[in-house]
Amino acid sequence: KQEVTQIPAALSVPEGENLVLNCSFTDSAIYNLQWFRQDPGKGLTSLLLIQSSQREQTSGRLNASLDKSSGRSTLYIAASQPGDSATYLCAVRDSSYKLIFGSGTRLLVRP
């Protein structure tokens, strides 16, 4: 059974710092991996999607990497801003269209 773990559960950093969020999964037979942002009381916003054949994806200050063989993905946020404060969720998709989510990392960027 696929399990997705995100470490750390919470992170507090000063503004301007570069940071890395980690996601690990137990079954490397994934179709893709998706990173989401969730603001308090809101829905999920898709940030980046990495297909199983890809190694990384970039969007602005965000860079996500995927290492299927080791069951890991990282989300790198450059020059963090207070507006980046949110919960970040990673999810892996198996061949049956289902997304399996981690519990998320709650990020606070202090001004």
Added chain:
Amino acid sequence: NAGVTQTPKFRILKIGQSMTLQCTQDMNHNYMYWYRQDPGMGLKLIYYSVGAGITDKGEVPNGYNVSRSTTEDFPLRLELAAPSQTSVYFCASSGQGAYEQYFGPGTRLTVT
């Protein structure tokens, strides 16, 4: 462009009551999903559908029912609500190939 819409936004139910959570998408997506999110946790899949007339169970289907009579709509029915069903419910959809999932704003349900 509305995307995925959900109604209601909030609802309080008494134990044993029933209700239907509505979900509509206007992107002509074949795939639709219902998730629940408990406090401090990730999302868990309740039911999903790969097209009109086709539904299947996810990880936590007990206590729920779904139907998919049209491409646009995917309602979630709660029969005999229980306190364990207190959660935030998210509907999502994805297009052909089921690549990226797009989420609605959620319905916050409390059962007391």
